[in-house]
Each structure stands twice: as C-alpha cells, then as structure tokens.
Amino acid sequence: MRTGASIYNPGLLAKEQLIRSFVVRIKKFEKLFADIQSANMEHPEQPILVVGLRGMGKTTLLLRLAYEVENDEVLKEWLLPIVFNEEEYGITRLFKFWETLAEYLEQKDHSFEGLYDQMDKAYNLQPDPAKYEQAAFALLLLALHQQKKKLLLFIDNFGDMFKRFNKQERQRLREVLTTCPDIRIIAGSAVAVESFFKYDDPLYELFKIERLEGLTREETEALLLQLGENFPVNPVKEILEKQPQRIETLRRLTGGIPRTMVLLFEIFVDDRDGNAFTDLENILDRVTPLYKHRMDDLRPQQQEIINAIAHNWDAISAGEIARKTRLESKLVAAELQQLKQRKIVNVVPSGSKNHLYQLRDRFFNIWYLMYHPRKGNKEKVLWLTQFQEKWFQKEGFIQKSESRPPGNQYAVPEESFSPDENESVLKETNHPYQTRQRPEADLFKMSKLLGERMPMEITDSAIAFMILILAKEEYDFLYDYFTSEKGQEFQLKDRFKPLWYALMYYMQGRYPAEYLRMPPEIRETVEEVIARVEEMRKDYAL
Amino acid sequence: MRFLEDHPRNGFQFVYVITESAHSSEEFYQKLLEEILKSPAIGALARKKESIANLIKGVIGRIESLKFPWVEVDFGAKKPETFQASFEKLIAEYEKEAVMLVLMIDEFPQTVENIRIAHGPEEAIRFLRLAREQRQNANPAIRFVYTGSIGLPSVVKKLASTSVINDLNVIDIPPLTSDEATKFSKLLLESYKVPYKPEALDYLQEKINWLIPFHIQLAVQELIDVFDMSGQELDESAVGQAITQLLNVRNDIYFKHYFVRLKNIFQGASYSFALSFLNQLAAESTMSAAAVRELADKHGVNDALEAILESLEYDGYIHFDTAGKIYRFNSYLLQKWWDKKNPQ
Numbered sequence: 001m002r003t004g005a006s007i008y009n010p011g012l013l014a015k016e017q018l019i020r021s022f023v024v025r026i027k028k029f030e031k032l033f034a035d036i037q038s039a040n041m042e043h044p045e046q047p048i049l050v051v052g053l054r055g056m057g058k059t060t061l062l063l064r065l066a067y068e069v070e071n072d073e074v075l076k077e078w079l080l081p082i083v084f085n086e087e088e089y090g091i092t093r094l095f096k097f098w099e100t101l102a103e104y105l106e107q108k109d110h111s112f113e114g115l116y117d118q119m120d121k122a123y124n125l126q127p128d129p130a131k132y133e134q135a136a137f138a139l140l141l142l143a144l145h146q147q148k149k150k151l152l153l154f155i156d157n158f159g160d161m162f163k164r165f166n167k168q169e170r171q172r173l174r175e176v177l178t179t180c181p182d183i184r185i186i187a188g189s190a191v192a193v194e195s196f197f198k199y200d201d202p203l204y205e206l207f208k209i210e211r212l213e214g215l216t217r218e219e220t221e222a223l224l225l226q227l228g229e230n231f232p233v234n235p236v237k238e239i240l241e242k243q244p245q246r247i248e249t250l251r252r253l254t255g256g257i258p259r260t261m262v263l264l265f266e267i268f269v270d271d272r273d274g275n276a277f278t279d280l281e282n283i284l285d286r287v288t289p290l291y292k293h294r295m296d297d298l299r300p301q302q303q304e305i306i307n308a309i310a311h312n313w314d315a316i317s318a319g320e321i322a323r324k325t326r327l328e329s330k331l332v333a334a335e336l337q338q339l340k341q342r343k344i345v346n347v348v349p350s351g352s353k354n355h356l357y358q359l360r361d362r363f364f365n366i367w368y369l370m371y372h373p374r375k376g377n378k379e380k381v382l383w384l385t386q387f388q389e390k391w392f393q394k395e396g397f398i399q400k401s402e403s404r405p406p407g408n409q410y411a412v413p414e415e416s417f418s419p420d421e422n423e424s425v426l427k428e429t430n431h432p433y434q435t436r437q438r439p440e441a442d443l444f445k446m447s448k449l450l451g452e453r454m455p456m457e458i459t460d461s462a463i464a465f466m467i468l469i470l471a472k473e474e475y476d477f478l479y480d481y482f483t484s485e486k487g488q489e490f491q492l493k494d495r496f497k498p499l500w501y502a503l504m505y506y507m508q509g510r511y512p513a514e515y516l517r518m519p520p521e522i523r524e525t526v527e528e529v530i531a532r533v534e535e536m537r538k539d540y541a542l
Numbered sequence: 543m544r545f546l547e548d549h550p551r552n553g554f555q556f557v558y559v560i561t562e563s564a565h566s567s568e569e570f571y572q573k574l575l576e577e578i579l580k581s582p583a584i585g586a587l588a589r590k591k592e593s594i595a596n597l598i599k600g601v602i603g604r605i606e607s608l609k610f611p612w613v614e615v616d617f618g619a620k621k622p623e624t625f626q627a628s629f630e631k632l633i634a635e636y637e638k639e640a641v642m643l644v645l646m647i648d649e650f651p652q653t654v655e656n657i658r659i660a661h662g663p664e665e666a667i668r669f670l671r672l673a674r675e676q677r678q679n680a681n682p683a684i685r686f687v688y689t690g691s692i693g694l695p696s697v698v699k700k701l702a703s704t705s706v707i708n709d710l711n712v713i714d715i716p717p718l719t720s721d722e723a724t725k726f727s728k729l730l731l732e733s734y735k736v737p738y739k740p741e742a743l744d745y746l747q748e749k750i751n752w753l754i755p756f757h758i759q760l761a762v763q764e765l766i767d768v769f770d771m772s773g774q775e776l777d778e779s780a781v782g783q784a785i786t787q788l789l790n791v792r793n794d795i796y797f798k799h800y801f802v803r804l805k806n807i808f809q810g811a812s813y814s815f816a817l818s819f820l821n822q823l824a825a826e827s828t829m830s831a832a833a834v835r836e837l838a839d840k841h842g843v844n845d846a847l848e849a850i851l852e853s854l855e856y857d858g859y860i861h862f863d864t865a866g867k868i869y870r871f872n873s874y875l876l877q878k879w880w881d882k883k884n885p886q
Contacts, residue, residue: 027770031734038733043544131608138609171563171652179560205796208763349883 010060015067022064023226024219024258025057028210032061032186033068037075039184041150047177047185049158052212053361055259058188059086061212062154065186069152080108083154091161094169095123095133098140101153105143115143130168137176144182151183158187174206214256217248223258227265235269245392249276249385253521254283254363263287276385284367291367298344301327302335306344306359310368311377314517315348315356350513362521380494386458387498388525458495466499467529471536475507498522502529543646543689554642555583562649565656567669571625572608574645575601578632583641594635601628626672636681644685651690651697663701670698670706677709693857696807723753730762731776736769738776745778749785751874760796761875764788789879797879800859807857812850815841820859820871824880828868 010018022029032048039045052058066081082104091097099119105112122135144150155161165173177185187207215223221240224247228234239246247264253276254260260283267274267282274282295303308324309316318336322329336357339345348356359365369377469478482492482500493500501522504515518526547556559577564570578584579598588595604622636643658666677686688694688710698704718726727743746765750757764784765776774780808816819837823829838847851869854860859876860869871877 031766031770034734043548126608135609168563168565168656171656175560175563179558209795211767351882 010063018060018063019067021226022060023222024215025061025064025212028212029061029064029068032065032210036065036069036079036152036186037072041079041181041184044178044181045184046208047187047206048210049207050186050188050210050212052188052190053255053257054190055257056190056212056214057258058190058212059156060258062156062186062188066152066154078148078150079152080105080149081152081154082108084156086156088155088157088161092164093129093133094165094172095129095136097161098133098136101151102136102140102143105151109147109149111147112143115139133169133172141180141182150181153183153185154188155185156188157190158185159189177206214254215251215258215261216256217251220247220251220256220261223261224265224268227262228269231269236265239268243275245389246274246276246279248392249388250279250283252388252524253280253366253385255521257363260287260363276389277382280366280381280385281370284370287363287367288371291364291371294344294364299335301331302339305332305335305339306368307372309345309357309359310365310372311374313365313369313380313519315358315519316517317350317354317356319354321357348516350516352513354513356513356516358519362519365519366521376491376494380491380497383458383491383495384497384522387463387496390458390460390463391498391525391528463496463499466496467533467536470499470502470506470529470533471540473506475503478503479507498525498529501526502533505530543648543687546644546646554644555581556644556646557581558646558648560648561653563656564653565660567657567665567672568625570653570657570669571629572605574647575625575629575632576605578629578643578645581643583643584632587637587640590637591635594632597628597631597635601625630676630679633676633680633684636684638681638683640683642683642685644687646687646689649690650688651692651694654694654697654701655692658701667702667706670702674706674709718753718755718758720747720753723747723750723758726755726758727762730759731765734766736766736776738765739778742776742778742781745781746784749781749874752872752876754873756796757873757875760788761785785875785878788875789882794879794883797876800876801880801883803857807853808850811841811843812846815843816850816854820854820880823860823869823871824877827877828863828866828870830868831862834869 013021032050035048050058050061063083066083069075069079069081082101084100084104088100091100099116102112102115102119106115118139119136122139123132126132126135162170162173176183221236224236225234225240228236250264251261254264263283263286264279267279271278271282295306298306304325304327305321308321312320312324316324318332319329321327321336322332325332336345340347340357343360345357346360348358350356359368366381369381466478469481481487482496482503487493501515501518504511504518505526508515543556543558546554547558550556557577557580559574561570561573564573579601584594584598588598600622604625654666654670657669680686694707694710695704698707724743724747727746731738746758746761747753750761761781761784764787765780767787768780768784769776772780804816804820805813815838818841819829819834822837834851835844835847838844838850843850851860851862855862858872861872862869871880
C-alpha cells in the first residue's frame with residue numbers, strides 16, 4: 001500500500017509496485033510509449049513536455065514510461081532511459097547537466113564507468129565554462145557511440161532546471177536537441193511552458209506539449225478501486241455501490257487531481273459513513289499546512305488581494321478587488337501582475353480591458369473558503385456539495401450515462417428529477433417530468449401557484465423547476481427569481497450556483513462578463529445542466 | 543533542409559549547420575567547419591589535394607584540442623590559424639568541377655544578434671561584411687543558404703545598410719497546397735492510429751485556411767486529444783472541438799509571440815495603429831483599403847502606412863486580397879485567437 005511519502009514521491013515505490021498501481025493515464029501512457037517505440041532516433045526526435053498541475057501524476061507517468069522502455073525487449077538493447085531526480089539543485093549550468101548525466105549513466109550501466117572522471121580531467125585542462133561544456137558533451141557522445149546506445153532522458157520540473165541556464169546555454173541546448181539524434185528529452189512541468197520560456201527563448205515551441213488534465217470519473221473510480229485492492233474487503237466498492245455521488249462530488253471540487261484522490265481514499269478507509277462535505281473537511285485538514293505556507297509566503301498586500309479573490313470565489317475584476325480591499329487601483333493592478341507571474345492568479349480574458357481574476361489552484365480557493373470563514377462562506381461550499389450530491393445521487397445517472405452517446409453523456413435521466421413526494425408545488429402545475437407530455441400549465445400559472453412557495457432549498461424538485469424554466473427560455477423570470485429581495489436573502493445564486501451559471505450562459509448577450517466569472521470546478525456540472533435543458537427542449541418540443 | 547541533406551540530388555552535397563549558440567565570429571566558423579568536414583565531398587577532395595588534407599588535419603587538431611584537452615596536438619612551430627582563415631582557404635580551394643556544396647546555415651540572424659550583444663554593433667557589421675566577401679570570393683561550386691526564425695533584413699537594418707545582404711536571393715516558402723496538407727494530416731493521424739472521416743480533413747483545411755505545417759500539426763495534435771477523450775471516429779464536430787481547444791488559453795504559447803513581436807517592430811503611433819488595425823481586422827475578418835486608410839488617419843500615421851502594412855505582410859500577419867481589395871489575416875487560427883484575446 002502507498003505510504004504518505006510515496007504520495008508525494010512516486011520514485012520511492014518499487015518498480016513492480018508502480019507498474020501494478022498505474023491504472024490511470026493509460027491512454028496518455030500508450031500514446032507516449034507508441035511515440036517512443038516508433039522513433040528509431042536516426043534523426044533528432046522532437047522533445048516532449050508533459051504539463052500538469054502539481055499532483056497530476058507527471059512523475060508517475062514519466063517513471064512508468066521509463067520502466068516500460070527498460071522492460072521492452074527491443075528498446076532496451078539500444079535505448080537507455082535515465083530518470084533525473086525531481087529536484088536537481090546542483091544543475092545550474094549546462095556542463096553540470098552533462099556531468100550529472102554521466103553520473104547517472106555510470107550508475108545505470110557499468111560500461112560507462114569512468115565517464116565522469118574523463119569530464120573532470122577535461123575540466124582541469126579546460127576550465128572555461130563554454131569550452132568545457134563542449135568537451136563534456138563530446139565525451140558523452142563518444143561514450144554513447146562506443147557503447148552503441150542512445151538516451152531517453154526523463155526530467156521532471158524541467159522549467160526549474162532550464163531557467164538556471166544562461167541564454168547561450170539555452171541556445172546550445174536547443175542546438176543539441178535539434179541536431180543530435182542520440183538524446184531525447186521527455187520533460188515534466190507543473191507550469192505552462194510560457195512561464196519559463198519567453199516567446200523569444202530558444203526552446204520556445206521546440207517541445208511537443210502533452211497535457212495532463214484532471215482525472216475523469218472512470219479514471220478516478222479505477223484509481224480508488226485499485227488502491228482498495230490491498231484490503232480484505234475493498235472499501236471503495238461499497239462506497240461506489242452505495243454512495244457514488246460522494247466520489248464524484250469530491251472529484252469535481254478537487255479538479256480530479258490524482259494526489260488528492262489518494263488522500264480521499266485514505267479518508268474513505270477511515271470514515272466509511274461520511275458524506276461529500278465531511279470528506280472535504282477531512283481532505284482540507286491534510287492540505288492545510290501546504291496552503292498556509294503558501295499564504296505566509298506572500299506580502300501583506302498580496303495576501304489582502306488573495307483574500308478578496310478567494311472570498312468572492314467567482315472571478316472578480318481588478319476594480320472590484322480595489323473596492324473590497326480599499327487599496328488603490330494602480331497598486332492592485334501591479335500586485336495582480338506579480339501574482340499572475342507567480343502563477344497564483346489566473347486571468348480570465350473578458351474581451352474588454354476589465355479582465356477578471358481567479359485563483360489558479362482551485363482547491364486552494366475551496367480551502368480558503370472553509371478555513372477563513374466569513375459569514376456564510378462555509379455554507380457556500382456546503383451548498384455546492386449538496387447540489388452536486390443531489391445531481392449525482394440517483395443511481396440512474398452513474399449507470400445510464402455510460403450508455404449515452406458522447407454528446408449526451410452527462411445528461412441526467414428524467415427519473416433523477418421526479419419531484420419529492422412532500423412537495424406538491426410542481427405537481428399542481430402538471431409539469432412534464434411526471435407526465436412526459438407537453439405541459440398544459442404555462443409559466444404564468446406556475447409562478448402564480450408558486451407564489452410565496454418559491455423553492456429556496458436544494459431539492460430535486462427545485463432543481464427540476466429551474467431547469468424547466470430554462471428550457472422554456474423564461475430567462476428573465478428566473479433572473480428575477482435569483483436577484484429578488486428574497487432570492488438575495490436566501491443567497492439563491494450560491495445555493496443553486498450551477499443553475500445560476502447555466503442561466504448566465506443563456507443570458508450572455510445581456511450579461512457577457514457574468515458567465516466568465518464561473519469557477520472552473522463547477523464547469524462540468526453547468527455543462528450537464530445546459531445539456532439537460534437542451535435535451536428537455538427536444539423531448540418536449542418546448 | 544534536413545530532407546535535402548538526407549536525399550541529395552545527383553551532383554549536390556548539402557551541409558546543415560545550426561549556429562544559434564555562436565556568440566563570436568570564431569565560434570561561428572568553428573561550427574561551420576565541424577559540419578563541413580563531415581561531408582563526403584570534402585573527404586573526396588582531401589584525398590586529391592594535399593593542401594586540403596593538411597588543412598583538415600589542422601582544423602581537426604584545433605577542435606580536438608578544445609574538446610579533448612588531454613589529447614596532444616602537434617601544431618608544429620606555427621601558431622594554429624583561426625577557424626575563419628581555415629574556412630576561407632577551404633572555400634577558395636574547393637574544386638570547380640566537384641559536386642555543388644550547399645551550406646545551409648540555420649539561425650544565422652540569431653548569430654548576428656548574439657555577436658552584436660556580446661561584442662557590439664561594429665563587430666556584428668564586420669561579421670556581416672566578412673560573410674558577404676566570402677560569398678563573393680567563394681568558389682562557384684559552393685552555395686550559401688541562410689535561414690532563421692527571425693528575419694535577417696530586420697536584424698541587419700538595426701546595424702547597417704541592407705547592402706551587406708543585397709546579394710542574397712530571398713526564397714519564399716509558401717503554405718502547403720491542399721493536397722500536401724491532406725497528405726500531411728493523414729500521415730500524422732495514421733501514425734497515431736486515429737480514425738477519421740475524409741470530410742473531417744476537408745473541414746479542417748477550411749478552418750485552418752492558411753496551411754502552414756506548424757498550424758496543421760497543432761490542430762492535428764488537438765484532434766488526437768479529442769479522439770483520446772471520445773474514442774469516436776473524427777468528424778466535423780471533432781474538428782470544431784479541436785479548433786476551440788486550440789484557441790484555449792493553454793495554447794497562448796503558439797500565438798502570443800505574434801502580439802509581443804509587434805512591440806519590437808513598431809513604436810509610438812505606428813504601434814498603436816498596428817494594434818488597433820489588427821484588433822479591428824480580427825473582429826471584422828476583412829477590412830477595405832479605405833477603412834485602413836481612415837484608421838491610419840486617426841492615428842496620424844498616413845505617411846508610414848505603406849511601410850507598416852508591408853511589414854505586417856512580410857511578417858506573416860496579413861495579406862491583401864487584390865481581387866476583393868480587402869485585407870485579411872493570413873491565418874484563421876491567429877485571427878480567432880486575436881479576436882478572443884483582443885490584446886491591449
């Protein structure tokens with residue numbers, strides 16, 4: 001079983017253990033391995049950069065590929081995979097890169113013994129860095145040619161290493177990568193390539209980018225089931241059978257980051273009877289030291305700005321931040337620029353000068369809302385988990401979506417929204433979820449009937465009601481409902497956040513910036529709501 | 543260039559050399575010689591001419607003394623000659639009747655820029671003049687091809703009159719034809735075993751419009767991702783999805799440099815006009831010559847208008863459709879990205 005340490009450092013897992021536990025990212029792995037397998041490296045091969053947030057599984061994927069090369073009968077004859085440590089603080093110059101490589105080669109294959117000493121000797125005779133670098137590289141190539149081997153280098157956190165090289169070294173590295181058929185790099189990076197290559201940097205555009213997105217529902221389930229295999233009774237099986245919504249809700253809130261999913265597994269083992277919200281609280285406890293450290297690293301004014309962005313949850317403009325923090329607009333703009341460069345804040349282009357800002361690490365935002373509660377903040381997260389659980393909880397969702405065509409894969413079957421027995425409001429309107437016929441009652445009648453009994457709590461029927469309104473294109477009606485005095489008092493926008501953003505999707509013509517404010521963690525649910533609305537329009541010819 | 547090198551026509555030998563990391567004239571000539579000496583044409587020549595054989599021995603000795611400092615190299619009593627001098631001798635002594643030796647020098651403009659930064663503009667001008675002299679003095683059986691990701695004329699303009707490069711013929715590399723683009727896309731998709739409907743490729747071309755290999759590669763890469771997610775044979779809707787993904791913020795890297803570069807090309811009013819023009823063109827897809835003049839008038843850049851438009855055309859942003867007398871973005875993808883970003 002994984003230990004806490006191996007969650008953060010997959011390199012600590014034994015080779016066979018890592019191969020056995022590699023149950024997600026299969027397609028990406030197969031694609032990359034097919035690329036490696038088909039490249040005979042007679043000509044220089046394009047380097048690859050695997051980009052994904054921290055914890056997305058880059059290191060595991062790189063290790064898995066390296067192991068596969070080692071295990072491949074054909075490849076292992078001529079291709080040596082070398083996996084660099086995750087942090088290579090010693091590599092500050094290009095010649096140190098060749099030296100480190102020589103050390104790895106010596107460890108890996110005895111026929112390279114003495115290579116580092118040769119380089120050392122060359123340095124004593126030729127200490128000029130640029131000339132020594134050429135010498136070290138020439139020695140490396142000579143050794144490779146003598147042994148008839150080529151190298152596949154797996155380098156995680158490539159940007160950290162690369163940014164320490166000076167411009168001439170970067171140019172030289174590009175020359176090597178574009179002309180030398182003996183070395184290929186498969187690199188990993190937690191930040192997008194533009195954050196360490198400027199547009200005029202030599203390596204800009206050289207890498208083929210492969211992105212690791214959050215895990216899908218199927219991948220998450222596969223990962224959790226695999227983790228549970230070491231238990232006499234797999235605890236995940238039970239949860240998947242009885243409370244699949246618990247997993248799906250958390251997957252969406254955490255962005256499907258595999259490392260967080262492993263934490264989730266540990267929580268499932270400890271607390272089999274919990275719900276999505278208690279699971280979330282448990283996960284947040286474990287990431288608190290990391291996030292607290294992140295906040296402490298910021299300057300006071302940056303902390304204020306992050307505080308304002310995080311509390312708002314939805315993307316927010318610089319002007320709005322200035323109003324909330326009482327800081328000068330110019331200062332806010334300058335700090336935002338820095339926070340953007342440090343990859344703490346993302347910019348959402350709005351098509352005008354007033355761009356919107358949100359925290360880049362979405363789970364950090366959730367953590368902030370929960371751990372720095374202002375009035376109602378925690379409830380906002382609670383409501384979202386409740387909404388998501390309602391949305392997924394019908395067993396039909398999980399099963400039926402498997403067999404749906406791709407366009408409709410997230411559509412929720414009608415059964416999911418049959419009204420609660422205790423709620424009569426929608427029954428009185430003879431709404432289409434029960435009858436599957438065109439509704440006789442028009443909205444006017446419905447709203448009159450609803451009157452003071454407008455749904456304010458997150459229930460199946462409340463969701464169904466709002467979806468019907470959207471399907472009937474009565475956007476103003478729903479907008480008034482959300483923004484009315486009572487709607488504001490009950491914080492309907494927060495209670496039914498995915499529905500509010502589905503409404504904003506349809507009202508983009510009138511409120512173009514509003515839909516852009518949507519937090520990415522609810523995007524999938526909002527898209528499902530929209531798909532459901534469209535489906536309903538077709539089904540009932542609304 | 544790599545293809546030419548691997549598949550030379552009869553009577554030709556091609557030598558590809560990238561000189562991007564050369565920051566001095568001597569580093570440049572060292573790189574050039576290292577690659578030239580690998581050419582079979584030079585080997586054949588050395589067997590015939592003792593002077594060439596001696597020259598090669600001397601150059602190799604110098605390179606080895608740099609790369610393998612413990613190797614004892616005997617230069618005799620003489621001080622070894624510079625790489626530049628060796629190169630000049632070599633191209634002067636090359637035989638007229640020998641195969642045509644084509645030197646393809648990649649990232650040459652970057653080398654000029656490196657020398658300017660490291661040793662000052664005078665040295666960069668000297669280097670350019672030297673290269674011109676060498677071209678003129680070289681044996682007719684030696685040809686020079688220069689390429690680079692930054693334009694040589696714009697680098698040279700910063701330093702001296704463009705007369706130092708006016709002996710060079712400019713060869714335009716046009717976008718792929720529709721047939722070429724189809725072949726290229728098929729090759730890429732098939733190598734990843736991605737199934738597609740033939741009409742999807744037609745639609746892809748219609749969308750990309752400006753069929754440069756890099757944009758085709760980007761779009762196909764997104765198509766492969768779409769297939770990975772859906773597992774469905776690629777059709778027109780998959781192409782639509784791939785194009786949307788391509789214009790996503792995560793792909794800014796591929797387009798943003800067009801925007802950032804503007805600041806290097808233009809200053810002051812010319813910059814603000816160029817930006818407004820491209821913003822408007824991105825939003826409206828086409829602009830008449832009259833509308834462009836009107837916009838230039840607003841920015842007070844009428845006198846410079848022709849030069850600005852020429853520069854934008856030369857750098858691949860736009861073209862003038864003479865039939866319709868309208869301006870358009872060359873690339874649909876860049877236009878859409880620009881419109882979405884509306885960079886300020």
